[in-house]
Amino acid sequence: MEEGRSRSALRLVGLERDGVKVLDVKTEEKDDxxxxxxxxxxxxxxxxxxxxxxxxxxxxxxxMFYVKGEEAVARVVKLVEVLTGERPSVAERPDGLTRIGGAGRHIDALARYEELREAIERWSNR
Structure with a gap:
């Protein structure tokens, strides 16, 4: 979390980099x-x-999140990698879905973005 606070927050909406363009972002806290x-x-x-x-x-x-199909997996991996600077884990499941996962370092990298910082900090400190 310190990384997100130590740098000036970046804007997520409108970010365009390496073939990724973020159009909108919403957060929702529910249960834990x-x-x-x-x-x-x-x-x-x-x-x-x-x-x-x-x-x-x-x-x-x-x-984490789940996607189906090679193209969808490639897009999600690229999205996470562009936004966090690190490749997420990828695990295929027997039901045809692919689980895309990230660790605390991915979450800390996402906390650099202005639109996510407060929600991530609030959730992390519960």
Whole structure:
């Protein structure tokens, strides 16, 4: 979290980098989770991406979402990598979905963005 506070906050909406353009962002805190919904274009394909932030039993902070199809996986991996600077984990499931996951370092990187900083800090400090 310190990284998000130590730097000037970046604007997420309007960000255009490496084929990613963020159009809108919304956050919702529910129960012990934080949901971030991004509307973005990745390599020209518009989509809505809902990221779930949660804690493991050990207290470790994680983020995840599920997608289906190779192209969708590639777009989500690129989105997370552009926004955080780090590639997320990718795990295929037997049901055809692919789980995209991130660790605390991904969450800290997302906290650099003005639109996410307060919600992430509030959720992280619960």
């Amino acid at each position: 989770k934080l949901y971030v919904t991004l509307r973005a274009e990745v390599d020209g394909a518009a989509g809505e991406y809902k990221i779930t932030f949660y804690r493991e039993g050990s207290g470790a902070r994680r983020l």
